[in-house]
Amino acid sequence: MSESRKTIVGTAVGEIVEKKSRFIAELAHVENEAEAEAFLAAQKKKYYDARHHCSAFVVGSDFEIVRSNDDGEPGGSAGRPMLTVLQGEELHDVIAVVTRYFGGTLLGVGGLIRAYSGAVKAALENAVYREVRQGFPVKVTANYNDDGKLKYMFRQQEILIMNTVYGADVETTIVLDPEAVDRVMAAVTDLTAGRAVMEKGEAMAYSLIEGEVVPE
Numbered sequence: 001m002s003e004s005r006k007t008i009v010g011t012a013v014g015e016i017v018e019k020k021s022r023f024i025a026e027l028a029h030v031e032n033e034a035e036a037e038a039f040l041a042a043q044k045k046k047y048y049d050a051r052h053h054c055s056a057f058v059v060g061s062d063f064e065i066v067r068s069n070d071d072g073e074p075g076g077s078a079g080r081p082m083l084t085v086l087q088g089e090e091l092h093d094v095i096a097v098v099t100r101y102f103g104g105t106l107l108g109v110g111g112l113i114r115a116y117s118g119a120v121k122a123a124l125e126n127a128v129y130r131e132v133r134q135g136f137p138v139k140v141t142a143n144y145n146d147d148g149k150l151k152y153m154f155r156q157q158e159i160l161i162m163n164t165v166y167g168a169d170v171e172t173t174i175v176l177d178p179e180a181v182d183r184v185m186a187a188v189t190d191l192t193a194g195r196a197v198m199e200k201g202e203a204m205a206y207s208l209i210e211g212e213v214v215p216e
Contacts, residue, residue, distance in 0.1 A: 004133040005092045014122025018115045020103025025119035036095040047099040056083035057095035077112035085120040131208040135175045137201040146192040162213045
């Protein structure tokens, strides 16, 4: 229930140049192997005049499908290093395609490994990450005096806030990991001397995108 999956939103691009060879990395969120293959085909069409289109992808909540391809580069010098970068970030449902425009100078296997992995890292620096989690929403209704103390506690404990509604009282919906529900609800009761009213909702899946909670 408390497990989470990390992926990216949409696409991301990064580029590096090594000895006049251009390495253009494009990443995409994909839901299955067919989508990964379609993205690779699109990249080959987009950069039709390039020499190599190396790829690596990871698909599935448990990394069920893992593929890499050197596309004519020396074995193990492109696809595998790219895959290692994705796996190092523990990413799910992501494909990386690195297109190489040859610059006239051979880089050697070591140089290729650094270039292909470096291009993927450059693209990851431009990616928007999405983390899919499971948790419980808890609506906390408190008076305005208590709300300030509660918000401070939420910030200190890095508790996620889904939304806040201001009316006669303040209604703040927080999202808690399953193992944190009882502890946080007890802390809210103690902090407000029992004045805050709490309503625990049903278990839900949600995405965390740049700190924002988005219900699935």
